[in-house]
Amino acid sequence: MQSPASLSPPRDLSSEASFGAPADTFSNVASLSSTPPTTVADDASLASDTPKNDGIVPIGSMDDVTEPAIVEEQSEVADSIVITTATTETFTISAESAESPTVTRTQTAESAHSTPASERTRRPRLSAPIYNLARLAGTAMHGKRRTKGDEITDRKRRTSFSSTLDASAEGNDGTETTTKTTTTPVKDTIHASDSKFSMRGTKSPKSAVSKKREEPSAKRIATRASGLEAETLAHKLSSLGKRGRKTFEKGVTKMTRELRRLQDTNEFSGIDTRPVLYTTWVNGKYVDPSAPEEPPTKKVKVQDDSAYDVPEMEEESIVEEPVPKKRCVKKWLDRGLYAGQEAPTDIFKGLTAVEKKKLAQFPELTQITKVNKTLPAPMFFGLCMLMEGRDFKLPFDLCNPLPPGQPKPDEWRKMTKNRFVGDAAAYWKKTPHFKDQSKCVCTPEDGCGETCQNRIMLYECDSTNCNVGDNLCQNRAFARLQERTKAGGKYRVGVEVIKTSDRGYGIRANRCFQANQIIMEYTGEIITEEECDRRMNEKYKDNQCYYLMSFDQNMIIDATTGSIARFVNHSCQPNCRMVKWIVSGQPRMALFAGDRDIMTSDELTYDYNFDPFSAKNVQRCLCGSSNCRGVLGPKPKEVKPPKPSKEELAKLAKGSKRKLKEALGELEAAEASTTKKRKIKTPAGIKALATGVKRTTSLKAATKGAAMVIKRSVSTISVSTKAALGKKDKAPAKKISKVTKSKSVIKSYGKTASPTKVAKAKHTTPKKMPSAKASPSITAATTENAKTSKGKSPKATTPTRAGSRRNSAVSSPSPRKAIDLPRIRLVNSPRVA
Numbered sequence: 001m002q003s004p005a006s007l008s009p010p011r012d013l014s015s016e017a018s019f020g021a022p023a024d025t026f027s028n029v030a031s032l033s034s035t036p037p038t039t040v041a042d043d044a045s046l047a048s049d050t051p052k053n054d055g056i057v058p059i060g061s062m063d064d065v066t067e068p069a070i071v072e073e074q075s076e077v078a079d080s081i082v083i084t085t086a087t088t089e090t091f092t093i094s095a096e097s098a099e100s101p102t103v104t105r106t107q108t109a110e111s112a113h114s115t116p117a118s119e120r121t122r123r124p125r126l127s128a129p130i131y132n133l134a135r136l137a138g139t140a141m142h143g144k145r146r147t148k149g150d151e152i153t154d155r156k157r158r159t160s161f162s163s164t165l166d167a168s169a170e171g172n173d174g175t176e177t178t179t180k181t182t183t184t185p186v187k188d189t190i191h192a193s194d195s196k197f198s199m200r201g202t203k204s205p206k207s208a209v210s211k212k213r214e215e216p217s218a219k220r221i222a223t224r225a226s227g228l229e230a231e232t233l234a235h236k237l238s239s240l241g242k243r244g245r246k247t248f249e250k251g252v253t254k255m256t257r258e259l260r261r262l263q264d265t266n267e268f269s270g271i272d273t274r275p276v277l278y279t280t281w282v283n284g285k286y287v288d289p290s291a292p293e294e295p296p297t298k299k300v301k302v303q304d305d306s307a308y309d310v311p312e313m314e315e316e317s318i319v320e321e322p323v324p325k326k327r328c329v330k331k332w333l334d335r336g337l338y339a340g341q342e343a344p345t346d347i348f349k350g351l352t353a354v355e356k357k358k359l360a361q362f363p364e365l366t367q368i369t370k371v372n373k374t375l376p377a378p379m380f381f382g383l384c385m386l387m388e389g390r391d392f393k394l395p396f397d398l399c400n401p402l403p404p405g406q407p408k409p410d411e412w413r414k415m416t417k418n419r420f421v422g423d424a425a426a427y428w429k430k431t432p433h434f435k436d437q438s439k440c441v442c443t444p445e446d447g448c449g450e451t452c453q454n455r456i457m458l459y460e461c462d463s464t465n466c467n468v469g470d471n472l473c474q475n476r477a478f479a480r481l482q483e484r485t486k487a488g489g490k491y492r493v494g495v496e497v498i499k500t501s502d503r504g505y506g507i508r509a510n511r512c513f514q515a516n517q518i519i520m521e522y523t524g525e526i527i528t529e530e531e532c533d534r535r536m537n538e539k540y541k542d543n544q545c546y547y548l549m550s551f552d553q554n555m556i557i558d559a560t561t562g563s564i565a566r567f568v569n570h571s572c573q574p575n576c577r578m579v580k581w582i583v584s585g586q587p588r589m590a591l592f593a594g595d596r597d598i599m600t601s602d603e604l605t606y607d608y609n610f611d612p613f614s615a616k617n618v619q620r621c622l623c624g625s626s627n628c629r630g631v632l633g634p635k636p637k638e639v640k641p642p643k644p645s646k647e648e649l650a651k652l653a654k655g656s657k658r659k660l661k662e663a664l665g666e667l668e669a670a671e672a673s674t675t676k677k678r679k680i681k682t683p684a685g686i687k688a689l690a691t692g693v694k695r696t697t698s699l700k701a702a703t704k705g706a707a708m709v710i711k712r713s714v715s716t717i718s719v720s721t722k723a724a725l726g727k728k729d730k731a732p733a734k735k736i737s738k739v740t741k742s743k744s745v746i747k748s749y750g751k752t753a754s755p756t757k758v759a760k761a762k763h764t765t766p767k768k769m770p771s772a773k774a775s776p777s778i779t780a781a782t783t784e785n786a787k788t789s790k791g792k793s794p795k796a797t798t799p800t801r802a803g804s805r806r807n808s809a810v811s812s813p814s815p816r817k818a819i820d821l822p823r824i825r826l827v828n829s830p831r832v833a
C-alpha cells in the first residue's frame with residue numbers, strides 16, 4: 001500500500017515530472033515516436049523489440065489518489081498533453097517503491113536497477129509529447145518505427161491513464177505492480193469533475209487510432225514529397241492555449257537533444273523554402289515587373305550617374321584644406337556714381353517715340369535741369385525707371401565714414417542740448433523777445449517756404465505758430481534734425497571729427513547734405529557774461545582753447561561741454577553757415593549747409609567773420625580757398641541794400657515787433673556802415689567786454705523812434721596759447737579792447753589783470769532780412785602779436801589743445817607773437833533789442 005505520505009501534492013508531482021526527468025527522456029520518447037533516427041544509436045534503439053513502454057515502471061495503486069488531485073491533474077491534461085504524461089508517471093508506483101514508499105523518479109530509477117541487467121534501462125514514459133512532437137515536426141508520417149514492428153496503438157494508448165496503466169501492467173514483467181486501472185478516460189474525468197475545461201475538440205488518442213485503423217492504409221509518402229505543408233512547431237504552439245504553451249515550453253527545455261535534431265529541419269525552424277515574391281513600389285505605386293518598360297524620361301537622363309562619375313571621384317581625391325577666411329572689408333564710395341552729372345538740355349533726346357510720349361505725361365520729370373550733386377541716384381537711366389514707375393535701389397552706399405582708429409579729441413564732454421547754467425535761464429526769460437512770438441500765415445500750398453514769415457524772421461514753426469501743419473510745413477529744421485539723429489547711426493548723424501594737418505581738429509561729412517539743410521546743432525552751456533568771465537579767469541585759465549560763442553541777449557554758449565559742432569573750422573569760402581534760430585521761444589544755434597550741396601567727405605566749414613579789430617590780433621587763415629582772405633578776418637564789405645520802403649516796414653510791423661526791430665536793426669546797421677571810423681575805448685571791465693554790444697546809433701534817428709537796435713551777435717571765442725598765459729611780462733594781462741569798427745563790435749580778451757581796450761565796431765554790413773540762408777557775421781579780437789600778412793616775421797606756431805599748433809605766419813607790426821597771446825573770436829550778427 002502506498003502511504004498517503006508517498007503521494008506528493010499533485011502539483012509537486014507534476015512539477016517534478018516536468019523538470020526532474022532526465023534530459024534524454026524526450027529523446028527516448030522521440031525514439032518511440034516516428035521521428036526518423038539520425039544516428040546509429042538511434043537505429044539500434046529502434047531496432048530493439050522491446051517497446052519503450054516496457055521500461056515503464058509499474059504503476060502503483062491509484063486508490064490513494066484523491067479525486068480532486070486527479071481532477072486537477074486532468075485539468076492540466078486538458079491544457080497540456082505533457083502534463084498528462086507527467087501525471088501518468090506520477091502515479092506510476094513500482095512494487096519496490098511500495099516497499100520503500102517513495103514516489104519519485106529517482107526511486108523509479110532505483111527500481112530499474114533492481115531489474116535484471118539485461119533489461120533495458122527503463123525510461124520515463126511520455127506519451128503525449130511523443131505524439132505531438134512527431135506531428136509538430138511534420139514527421140509523423142514517416143513511420144519507420146512502424147515498419148519495424150512498432151505498434152502505434154501502444155504509443156497512442158499511453159496518452160490516457162487507462163492505456164498507460166494497462167500498458168504498464170502488461171509490459172511490466174519483472175515488477176510487481178499494484179495497479180488500479182483508471183478506466184475513466186481523461187475526458188470523462190474532466191467532465192466528472194465539473195471542470196471548466198472542456199475536452200471537446202481534443203482528439204482522443206483512442207479514437208484517432210481507431211480512425212486510423214479504419215482508414216485504408218495508404219501508401220506513405222514523404223512529407224516533402226507529398227507537397228503537403230509541414231506543420232511547424234510554432235504553428236502547433238500557436239494552436240495551444242496560453243497555459244498549454246507555457247507548460248509545453250517547459251517540456252521543450254527538456255527535449256534539447258531531440259529538438260536539436262528537429263532544428264535541422266526547415267519546418268521546425270520555421271524556414272519557408274518557398275520562393276519569395278518581391279514587389280517593387282515606386283512613389284507609392286506598384287510596379288508590375290511584367291509590364292513593358294516605359295521610355296526613359298529626361299529626368300532619368302539627368303540622373304545618369306555616369307555623367308557625374310568623374311567629378312565625384314575628383315571630389316573624393318580633393319583634400320579640403322581650411323581656407324583662411326578673408327575679412328570682408330566694406331568698400332565705401334566717396335562720390336555718387338552719377339553725382340555731378342549735368343542734366344541734358346534736351347531730356348527727350350535719345351528716347352524713342354513711345355518713350356517721349358510717355359515722358360510727356362510726367363512734366364515733373366521733364367523739368368530736371370539741376371546738377372545732381374547730392375543724391376547719387378541714376379539720373380538718366382533712372383528716368384526710364386521713373387517713367388515705368390518702378391522703384392530702384394541705389395547701387396552704392398551713401399555713407400562713407402572713416403575707419404575706426406581715428407584720433408579723437410580728449411577733454412571733450414559731449415552735450416546735445418543747450419543747458420542754461422546759473423542765472424542764464426532767468427535772464428533769458430526776462431528778455432522782451434522771449435514773449436515775442438511769431439505767427440505764420442502760410443497756406444498749405446506755400447508749405448512755409450521762402451515766403452514764410454517765421455522763416456524770414458528765423459523762427460522755427462511748431463504747432464503753436466504754424467498755419468500749415470507738421471506734414472506740409474518746411475520750416476521745422478530743428479525738429480527734423482532731432483528726428484533724424486534720434487535713432488543714431490553714422491549716416492543719420494552725418495558728421496565726424498577729423499584731425500587736420502594744420503588746423504587741429506575739424507569736422508567732415510560722411511554723407512551728402514542738400515543745400516541749406518540743417519546739419520548739426522551747436523550746443524553747449526548757456527551762460528551769462530559774468531559766468532563767462534569767471535570761467536575764463538578760473539576754470540579755463542590754463543586751457544589752450546576756449547569754445548565760447550556769443551549767443552543771444554548778451555549770453556554766451558560755452559561749448560567746452562557741448563556738441564561736435566565746436567570743432568568746425570573757419571573757411572573764407574565755406575560750405576556751411578552758423579545760424580541762430582528761435583525754436584519754441586528758445587534761441588538755438590545750428591550749422592546749416594550753404595547754398596551748395598555738400599558731398600560726402602567734404603570738410604564742413606563756416607565763415608567765422610572773425611574781425612580782428614586790432615591788426616595785432618590777426619591770425620593766419622589756413623583754409624586754402626581761392627578767395628582766402630589770408631587771416632581769420634571779417635568778411636569783405638557787402639553792397640548796401642536798398643532801404644526798405646514804408647510799405648515794407650508796415651507789412652513787417654504786422655508780423656511781430658521782433659521782425660520790425662530786426663529790420664530796423666538792419667537799417668541802422670546799414671546807416672552805421674557809412675561810419676568806418678574805428679574807435680577804441682577802454683572798457684570799464686570785462687563785463688563790458690562780454691556785453692560786446694553798445695548802442696552807438698540812435699534808433700530814433702533811424703526808425704523815427706520805433707525801436708532800439710539790437711545787434712544779434714553770435715560769437716565764437718577761442719582762446720589758445722597756454723604759453724601766453726605764462727608770459728605776462730610780455731603780454732598785457734587781461735586786456736580788453738573796445739574797437740569801434742564799421743562792421744561789428746569786437747571784443748578782445750587779454751590775459752592781463754586789467755582790461756585796457758574794448759573794441760567796438762558798428763555793423764557796417766547792411767543786414768538783409770534774416771533768412772535761413774543768412775550766415776552770421778563774425779568779428780574777432782585776436783592776439784595782439786599776431787603778425788600781419790605783410791610782415792616778414794617767422795612763422796609762429798600757436799599751440800592747440802591737442803598739442804599741435806598751426807602756423808601763424810601772419811605778419812604783424814606787433815612785436816608779440818601769436819603764440820604768446822590768447823585769441824578771441826567773436827562771431828557777431830546784428831541783434832535787435
Ligand SMILES: C[S@@+](CC[C@H](N)C(=O)[O-])C[C@H]1O[C@@H](n2cnc3c(N)ncnc32)[C@H](O)[C@@H]1O
Pocket residue numbers: 503504505506545547566567568569570571620621622623632716718720800801802806823
Ligand atoms: C572753434 S576752434 C575750431 C576747432 C579747432 N580746430 C580745434 O582743434 O579744436 C577755432 C580754432 O581753430 C583754428 N582754425 C579754425 N579755422 C582755421 C583756419 N581756417 N585757419 C587757421 N586756423 C583755423 C584756429 O586756431 C581757431 O582758433
